[in-house]
Amino acid sequence: MDIAWSADEIAFRDEVRAFLANELTDELRASGAHMTSVYADPRHARAWQAILHEKGWVAPSWPVEHGGTGWSLAQRYIWQRERIAAGAPPVSPMGVQMCGPAIIGHGSAEQKAFFLPRMLSGEHFWCQGYSETGSGSDLASLQCRAEEDGDDLVVTGQKLWSTHAHAANWGFFLVRTATLDRPQKGITFLLIDMTSPGVTVVPTVSPAGENIQNEIFLDAVRVPKANVVGAIGDGWTVAKYLLDFERGGAAYAPGLQIDLDEIEQFASEVRGDDGGRLIDDAAFADAIAQARIDVMALEIFEFRAMSDAGAGRYPAAIPSLMKIRGTELQQRITELRLLAAGRYGLAYQPQAGVSAGPVHFPHGEGDFVGPREAAIAPMRYVSERAASIYAGTNEIQRNIIAKIMGL
Amino acid sequence: MDIAWSADEIAFRDEVRAFLANELTDELRASGAHMTSVYADPRHARAWQAILHEKGWVAPSWPVEHGGTGWSLAQRYIWQRERIAAGAPPVSPMGVQMCGPAIIGHGSAEQKAFFLPRMLSGEHFWCQGYSETGSGSDLASLQCRAEEDGDDLVVTGQKLWSTHAHAANWGFFLVRTATLDRPQKGITFLLIDMTSPGVTVVPTVSPAGENIQNEIFLDAVRVPKANVVGAIGDGWTVAKYLLDFERGGAAYAPGLQIDLDEIEQFASEVRGDDGGRLIDDAAFADAIAQARIDVMALEIFEFRAMSDAGAGRYPAAIPSLMKIRGTELQQRITELRLLAAGRYGLAYQPQAGVSAGPVHFPHGEGDFVGPREAAIAPMRYVSERAASIYAGTNEIQRNIIAKIMGL
């Protein structure tokens, strides 16, 4: 066992740092640093992706032949860590991390040739069409129907919680092409041009007043069968492949460490309850220390998963354990951020941050009151309640782990 | 609404205080103050009961005609509070609080005339025979059998977790007299002379090394049918009546307040982590304050339940809510006690306390090291893990409440 990064890994880290120092503009840094949720706004995300594309670093986890970087898991972890530390906005995950692997694993040669380069370049900006009104955690119960009609599938239905659908030109969807004995059967994985006739995107306003998610209405949308990934009716296999693709790559800890750094920095500048600096307040200092300790344990847990995956071992419960713990700490840290903000944490001032979408509640423009950090705090707190809900609620994750434990 | 005690209630409190001040001997006080679990040792409990019997205060919740005090719920609460504050040992609950109500509600005139006076005087010291190896939370599944044979029932089986059975001369049992469609049917409530041939009591050693609970083996024990309370086969009704008897009388808060007083007193005498007194340590002071705040809320919750019960209202979920919250705080406070004890909390020194039964682990006699409070702390911590298990685990209580909530 060895906890130190190797000389090669350190050299790689330095290369990454130099790249980030050179390429990040002030505007991009601000966009990464003042996010009001975990999502960057699409405009900056695309601008940053263009820079990465030039360098060939958009999709580290992809195979090299499709444009991946050929990095080890450790290098990928280092990249994420440094990227977050430098304040760069994240590349939108819907294309590169979610749809890309599906195409790579189950797509046709034509699909790979057409979609993957455009995904890397950012020409295609992707959204996801999975959840429905009656199908959240129980995704397999989805009802959005696609009927075969010659060379096309005709899709009618409704999708929810589609992040950035309002800014996307392509979407990957799960639709029902047949109703069979098990709900997982008869589902098809389909790529839809979001400019197709019959596609309507309606903004969903989040509790924080932002339009990040959307509803998508599909009304007899004609989609060529050539856009089916895998076989018709075999979409569940594709969707599961996608979930398994990034094993060993979970990296919550780097972002959480930066969050804590920001909060500590802020707390060293404002007054605490006992008259001194907030950072010197015993209860607050205790809470920060506990959060740091928790993040440290999570970080090593991530290292261990990475090391095990590298050695060909990867306990099935790991992704669910990571998701639960990562999001619990993420939410806990938004609580600390809100606590640090004190009374200014009550003010609704999305204009102080960089929102991932249009803001729909009444709010000011330009100037804001109090510190920027305090203005962002309630946005983050409210937005991050979603973290324990999306991608399988933490209750569902515990069900999954219990099953793996043989209970 | 009014939170103040009335003048009458205050006068009653003063009467109680005067009585306690006069009657409590130093030995009895020590027995109450240095308990290693929630149980007093039988010898002191009986000595104190004799004093109460003379005063007529053994069974406040009983009807006056059977020897009750005729007190209001508020007076009963005041009595408990003052009794605990004065450090008096509790009277054994198995007779007066558990078996007594069953006899009062469902017993024959002969049973009342014979058992109730002896229960009050302490001549009969009672134990309970409910739980079995396979029947803990699922009490109705009990298997201990009683066969009818002329005027007798012949009982064979095994009972667990019988508090103070080693010191009892009478026991109240649930036994199966028939196997019917529902497990609750065919159960009989039976009073058994513990000196009967065929009764064997085997000590159960607790994790803290004490013998408080026991196993009871019944091998063809002949019990006159005259000792059946209620009808043969109707024992479940009697057992449920018993549970309902003390509604509105829950009083965890008074004892927990005294516990916290003791811990604060102790913490003001020992050193804390930052060099000053433990009580001045920020983290410890915070934890104590939180516990006091929690106990305050519970106290008013108890007052409300008492007030509502007095007004004829008593939501069905109340006993389960009280049990959960009372035991959670009870356990939390044992954690604080252990924390206060510091390193001396590791030492196993039951000889520093007054155990409710013989101690079976190797330990010293007489002299102990460190403060007495520290020596008792680990005993209490370990013993009180039982609080969330006995009388229906807290998980079962939540099931009960969920059902009442209509879930």
Next chain:
Amino acid sequence: MDFTFTDDQRQLRDALRGYLQRNNGFSVRTANARSASGWSESLWRGLADDLGILGLLVPEAAGGVGGNATDMMVVMDELGANLLVEPYLETAVIGASAFGAGHETELAAIARGDLRLAFAWAEAETRFDTLPRDTIALRTTVGWRLDGRKIVATAAPMATHLLVTARIGEEPALFLVEAGAVGVSQQAYPTIDGRRAADVTLDAVALPDHARVARGAEAIERLCDIGAAMLGAEALGVMRVMLDDTIAFTKERRQFGQAIASFQVIQHRMVDMYMQLELATSAVYRAVLSLGASPAERARAVSAMKVTVASACRFIGQNAIQLHGGMGMTDEVAVTHYFRRATVIETEFGSADWHRRRFAALSRAA
């Protein structure tokens, strides 16, 4: 000792509940909150004229109802359950409690609905401390001159007058300031619960002599304790709705072929929410019934309550969202609005940490 409501209190609650259902339904309330002013004049008038509750704490001699703290608790609970955005707490609770003899005019104006108040106590450098630090009142020949800056004064943008804390030398005091007075400027913004607040700058504001409404630290602390206690009562209504909505939603919502309320983990979570609500209710009763007690006893009960209520608001609020799943993350369902109100209540008049420490100090002193 008695914890039952009187028949009058039950009637008051029922009347208020019916009125608000008719006049402050969810869509109406949301529209009011998002309007330019952020509140409804007609609803305010209704509280005064139709219900008479603006004067609930105003003495009968001054045109009010002369009600007691328990009456007000009943009202605040219902206002919480209906997410009222109008400045009732600031006006009818804090305002009515601030004015004593000599201010009958203001009390009457409160009861009539002509006065809308904001309580500007917080400053950038005081965090949750109750007393003023950088807002200074100076004696002038005709009265007072105020200078300073107040932050996040809730309801200030919709107030006719501000109750401003300032210190005269070392003595804290409370001043009544017209919102439009010369030297008063506001930077207004919404709060995350759909209300309005402002940072208020006071630049050589000239006030008449009788503008000093109260003096001394105890007077200000008492007002904050009254405000916190009644905010706690409001929280009970807010939390009750979240629990009821969550129970209803989980009974309706089906996943994997069954209502999610049938899953044991979900059931136990809602049991714990119910428990938190009962404990918070108990703490609020004690705080409200202690408002007339000695300052130390009052403060201790209020701080204990605020800690208990903050924890309940967080637990019930977060779990209400969690159990609503994705639906909890849209602005369309009422529960998200209650969640945000609960989040604000958590730290209003001091965070749980602040009150726990105050409680500990008071307990030590006792």
Next chain:
Amino acid sequence: MDFTFTDDQRQLRDALRGYLQRNNGFSVRTANARSASGWSESLWRGLADDLGILGLLVPEAAGGVGGNATDMMVVMDELGANLLVEPYLETAVIGASAFGAGHETELAAIARGDLRLAFAWAEAETRFDTLPRDTIALRTTVGWRLDGRKIVATAAPMATHLLVTARIGEEPALFLVEAGAVGVSQQAYPTIDGRRAADVTLDAVALPDHARVARGAEAIERLCDIGAAMLGAEALGVMRVMLDDTIAFTKERRQFGQAIASFQVIQHRMVDMYMQLELATSAVYRAVLSLGASPAERARAVSAMKVTVASACRFIGQNAIQLHGGMGMTDEVAVTHYFRRATVIETEFGSADWHRRRFAALSRAA
């Protein structure tokens, strides 16, 4: 970066596991713990002669194995899983780490099993602070004189020698003292986890010059950190058994017609126990792998670990008892013994509060 065990380490673990199953089974271990001496001479000899692990950290030149910290972690984990009561940590970990050049004799005696040590660092007035306060070492013409009193020195009643911290003026130092030396007296007692400890009085104890084994605060803190890290490794074994036993018990135990492991609330509780164990494991790995780092980095990793492990010990321990129901409240089932060991580990070498504060101070300084 690499978090995999070597083949040698896996073999070591398997060999140790098999040996302890044969020679330290639950009833044997319990009988040893309750015997007059509280430990087993034959098992101790076996650790030295059959397994060779008493010298695991002793350099090969001194007759040891020359193993590293990861090797020791593997061993401690297994000892935890088997609830060893013999003074292995005190002797083979702390002792072997305390002795440097010039103490080859003692190192060899450790490896041979001839030395059994106790680490007497705690004093009545220092709570969890690592450094001595009221134990004083004075220079004499031939060596040292020790006076003072140590509390709850675990393993002292079964030790041949004590490692005693004392201060020389302001400088802390570590001394090797024969357990039977003139002036050394013990008041011995069991601990709640079935081990033995003593309060040790040192009354003008005369020591030779070379009895001073180490000097300076850093030397003592390093020893405590090594002890805490390896105690953390032991905790992993203790917790793993509790989790495994609980899973097995809940799958077997039936109530209301089904295995209690089939109830969702019970399942999620065990998932959370598993989570705590994984996080504790991660924290222990970091602490153990940081033992050779700079003092600040080592201390930070160890304190973080101790907080994480304490919380895991409490959560897993309490829930293991809870899910065993009444069975968890008897001395007969193994889980109660593991629970008591876990409870002791929570505060050994400092409570979670103490380490959280140390961590915060170190983080601030960094």
